[in-house]
Amino acid sequence: MSEASSQAVVRVLIVEDDPMMQLGLEQSLSSQPGIEVVGRADDGYFAVEETLKLKPDIVVMDIGLPRLDGIAATQKIKKSLPEVRIVMLTSHTTENEVIAALSAGADAYCVKGTTVERLLAAIEAAWEGASYLDPLVARLVMDHLKSPTNTADAIAVGQLSQRELEVLKLMVEGRSNPEIATALYLSPNTVKTHVRGIMNKLAVDDRVQAAVVALRAGLV
Amino acid sequence: MSEASSQAVVRVLIVEDDPMMQLGLEQSLSSQPGIEVVGRADDGYFAVEETLKLKPDIVVMDIGLPRLDGIAATQKIKKSLPEVRIVMLTSHTTENEVIAALSAGADAYCVKGTTVERLLAAIEAAWEGASYLDPLVARLVMDHLKSPTNTADAIAVGQLSQRELEVLKLMVEGRSNPEIATALYLSPNTVKTHVRGIMNKLAVDDRVQAAVVALRAGLV
DNA sequence: CGTGCCATTACCCAGTTGGATAAACCCAGT
DNA sequence: ACTGGGTTTATCCAACTGGGTAATGGCACG
Structure with a gap:
């Protein structure tokens, strides 16, 4: 030895x-x-x-x-x-x-x-x-x-469309819907639709939980 | 050996x-x-x-x-x-x-x-x-x-009072102010005050960013 | 050539959020 | 005794959020 x-x-x-x-x-x-x-x-x-x-x-x-x-x-x-x-x-x-x-x-x-x-x-x-x-x-x-990445969450996040992912990333940064709209050259209404799509797919009730899921999924 | x-x-x-x-x-x-x-x-x-x-x-x-x-x-x-x-x-x-x-x-x-x-x-x-x-x-x-814990964020979170920490944890779980109020047996007004205190100390503008900082700080 | 999914926009409405401001109490350190 | 911080409550208000619903155009798959 x-x-x-x-x-x-x-x-x-x-x-x-x-x-x-x-x-x-x-x-x-x-x-x-x-x-x-x-x-x-x-x-x-x-x-x-x-x-x-x-x-x-x-x-x-x-x-x-x-x-x-x-x-x-x-x-x-x-x-x-x-x-x-x-x-x-x-x-x-x-x-x-x-x-x-x-x-x-x-x-x-x-x-x-x-x-x-x-x-x-x-x-x-x-x-x-x-x-x-x-x-x-x-x-x-x-x-x-x-801890770092939760597989279940990662799978859920994987279900999101490209556009939804972009929106989610901005949500994690704490941007509001109007801010996201400007950043992506979209109407605020569109962003709202995407946000609701995201929350549905991730099975959460608000943007805070969506951000939490995103982080746990490893969307740094 | x-x-x-x-x-x-x-x-x-x-x-x-x-x-x-x-x-x-x-x-x-x-x-x-x-x-x-x-x-x-x-x-x-x-x-x-x-x-x-x-x-x-x-x-x-x-x-x-x-x-x-x-x-x-x-x-x-x-x-x-x-x-x-x-x-x-x-x-x-x-x-x-x-x-x-x-x-x-x-x-x-x-x-x-x-x-x-x-x-x-x-x-x-x-x-x-x-x-x-x-x-x-x-x-x-x-x-x-x-990766998991960011020191700078951890320090910021360390500045929070006991009560603020409790509120922050519930925020991370996606609870709304009224929900947090019920959970902690407080008036919704009180919760709002704490939430604003938290956002000030963490130098963020909304609860999503507060949750993100909390997570990055290792407040699992 | 439909059917389905995505992306885009729109409107309405109830509820929540965040900012500003104020006041009360308790407790600890000076 | 006084100052400072934390905790608690409150009100007003503008802005944002989330739910419901609906319409348009693009693109791909069968």
């Missing part, structure tokens, strides 16, 4: 504001063959600075940090050095924070209190460019993937 | 329609200490049947299968036995298939042609309830997470 870490040295930067935690982390990691801790940072700004200076292979990043939080730091780092892998190690497990961290570019996500083995698995996965998600957050993320 | 597989035996079911591939997989896995291959299946229906009968810890699942594809099989298995971990092992790397597989309940995703070590890492991660994503698909999935 340790083919990667045993054949080359992985250079790790630790970003953690709690001194105790930082020390513990460093002990756990540097005692590991194949891992070298090349630096530490205790806030987001230092994290970015040190990363740019040291160019580590992996950054082990906390979220709750002074000055600049770990998510923002991750974004900054990924912007300048996309090849640096970032492993989040934090106690935050709310959906918003997890998703935000991964969207920001984190490659793996570990929850504090986990075993060292899991952190090592995460580091290894990240180092290969793969992704590792802690059991506590894995289902959260997978469930999140379900 | 192999604490899990070295201390207990992981019972694996292999689902793969190509006989050569199936054989190769079985050789690779069963030669591994801590892994026992308890069964094989070469189409989706057998996969579900065998899983129900053998109750393996892990199912290594292909996507392109006769009769019932691996994604559908995954859904069926997860419905009856959620505790069975499923590792996708396939050559399909299109966004749709990857997302569909993970939404269906797959715990890890490996791409065919990868090293045995990566597959083992995936199996180990899955066995712990964690998630492992192959380098070839990891970024795909992470990027997919970005």
Whole structure:
């Protein structure tokens, strides 16, 4: 299982504001063959600075940090050095924070209190460019993937005619019927007819629901 | 790194329609200490049947299968036995298939042609309830997470008061002001005031745009 | 060559919406 | 004690919305 870490040295930067935690982390990691801790940072700004200076292979990043939080730091780092892998190690497990961290570019996500083995698995996965998600957050993320486009709604939207689609898009932008009429060089009456056609096909009672269906269908 | 597989035996079911591939997989896995291959299946229906009968810890699942594809099989298995971990092992790397597989309940995703070590890492991660994503698909999935919630909108929505949030949620459901009034035991006039408050804070001109902002902000 | 679907326009009407404005109350922080 | 924000209520009014109904022309499919 340790083919990667045993054949080359992985250079790790630790970003953690709690001194105790930082020390513990460093002990756990540097005692590991194949891992070298090349630096530490205790806030987001230092994290970015040190990363740019040291160019580590992996950054082990906390979220709750002074000055600049770990998510923002991750974004900054990924912007300048996309090849640096970032492993989040934090106690935050709310959906918003997890998703935000991964969207920001984190490659793996570990929850504090986990075993060292899991952190090592995460580091290894990240180092290969793969992704590792802690059991506590894995289902959260997978469930999140379900939402973007609702198939049923997408099918309904598919029933619309070309013209109706154009009208619907403008409706989603919040345009009123008269505005849509001007935009499409139509009479307001025509637009009203289309709007009613749309609402019928989508089986909704007003334009707000029509917009909601459109969005859920992936009509971004 | 192999604490899990070295201390207990992981019972694996292999689902793969190509006989050569199936054989190769079985050789690779069963030669591994801590892994026992308890069964094989070469189409989706057998996969579900065998899983129900053998109750393996892990199912290594292909996507392109006769009769019932691996994604559908995954859904069926997860419905009856959620505790069975499923590792996708396939050559399909299109966004749709990857997302569909993970939404269906797959715990890890490996791409065919990868090293045995990566597959083992995936199996180990899955066995712990964690998630492992192959380098070839990891970024795909992470990027997919970005769309749902728009931060700017989320911040704007965060400015709303508790009451305004309640009203906004009902607005998204397409309720009219009178309907919202009844639902919250308020006067229609009050609702109107809140609606205007919401539109002001979100800097929009009508309830459709308010609903759109709400959705983009992740107010599902 | 109809029949059906789409796109276009039109009119009427009841109901809803959004803007402007005002006032009451409660509660928290200064 | 005062200020500020949130919640509640209210009224007036112009504009927009959604339902019903109907007519025209184009275009494609059988």
